[in-house]
Amino acid sequence: MTTEVERSQDGANIHRCFWAMTIGLVLLLLAEVVFATGAGFIRIPFRDVVRIMAAELTGMEHLAAQVEALSRVVVADVRLPRIVTAALVGGGLAVSGAMFQGILLNPLADPYTLGVSAGAAFGASLALWLGITGLGIWSVPLFAFAGATATLAAVIYLTAGSGDFSSSGLILSGIIVAAILSAGVSLVKYLADEQVGIIIFWLMGSFVAKTWAEAGVVAVALAAGLAVALFFSRDLNLLALGARTAGSLGVSPRRVSLVLLVVASLAAAVCVAVSGIIGFVGLLVPHMVRFVTGPDHRRLIPVSALLGACLLLGADTTTRALLPQEVPIGVITALIGGPFFCYMLRRQRLGRE
């Protein structure tokens, strides 16, 4: 029975591939973190970076005794919070994108399909225009988050009114609500004379001056999103067969879709609120991962989280430390991600013929 042998070998191959990729990405991410922490305007030797991290993590101060005090501040209070936030946002957007593509049965869906980014943009530009600073560094993120969740609620309400949560119904409602909100953003930009620069800057996304508190908030969102996504990952596989078939295989399609849509959107909303609008990570990463691990969400979701973290941290480090001048991160991801997506789309087409 050669076919039998082949088949079990193939299963084992996918399995091995998955673990190799997971371990490889974890190592890559760690290496990236160390490299990124060392690189920048003030160069810090990697040895010192590792020493500072070890001291911070273990609390054993003697490990970092020989390191300059300035390096310690730069690493622990300036660079690491930004680096960790970038990696967590990358992971969050990628997981959210993978969930969206799975629920909407549409490989072109991304975390912003239901208008989360437009809602966040509107909330943030309102806060920036009106100069609301009552909540310190949280003023703009809270407005952005409120805008995103209100948009999500509106989109779900609109779709539910039309009967069921069909993929096309949700996408259509998302497009309409997002279109209205971007008109709102344009209006705010028009009305805001002096703050218009700040608004545009926020819209392009940035990890400049992120703090540990922000990293913590994103960490909570990513952990929650990842936990829910993994819990429902097998149900997501069944949803790919269509609602009726999924129902006959023990999944409540309506309930599962709704829970996952809300969780994925909230995770994306937290990411957007903290970092501004960063496109293409949520769209592209699940595609790249599916290429290697296959579409099974039990493998797709964790690997997407890791690859998203690696890529966004890489992009942020490029703009922060390698380019002569810092370019907004949202611009970088779109400039690199867009053409790459075109390339992949074309390759897939060619592969199918």
Added chain:
Amino acid sequence: MFELAHISFAHGAKTVIDDVSLRLTRGCFYGIIGPNGSGKTTLIDLLTGHLRPDSGRVLLDGRDLRDFSRKALARRIALVPQDFRINFPYSCREVVMMGRYPHIPRFTAPAAADRQMVNSVLRQASLTEFAHRPVHQLSGGERQRVVFARSLAQDTEALLLDEATANLDVHHALALLDLAAGRAAAGRLVVAVLQDINLAAMYCGRLVVMQEGRVFAHGPLDEVLTEQTLHAVFKVKARVARHAFSGARQVVFQREAVV
């Protein structure tokens, strides 16, 4: 196994199922025939629990269907839908393995028995050579056979086919219905919505004829499949006779209008 007691169902203002009562028992191959829009698919959806009747009750082994969890139903009832599209490159084997999900707890890898079941189903459905092909690259008929194999892997007491042979060539249609008939012969229940009356006549022991949401006739094939029934329900002129070659009642039709 199933008992439907005076069930009705409406899509909005349109009554789709109108006071249907039926009893479906194990070990029998039921065919459901009827014109387009006579409520066949809705009847199947009411049997799987996908839809709930507006009035009346669906009993599964004496218990109301709504008292079962979805998981419990998935271990008893398998559905083969009529159209099936998939946008992600799952391999055929992965899709067939999804039929085992209701039997495997969450976060648990498939056991050797599950893998064996999948292998044997792939063999039965002559899909072994397709096992690793991405399902979205297959033709409509090949995809349909994968979905059917998935329902066999589900290993349920009831197998519901909703126009499962619509996309298949005659060879594969016969092969699929042979496998389904084997299940019925092994004491399970098979309910098949079929457009092709002659296929229904070859495989079904009992026939349910639907018309405008009601059961027009129900009973053993030989009693139900008559020229009068076909004329009353489908408005066609036909001759029904036992055919020596197939050993089954077969229907021949007359053209609607002579050109």
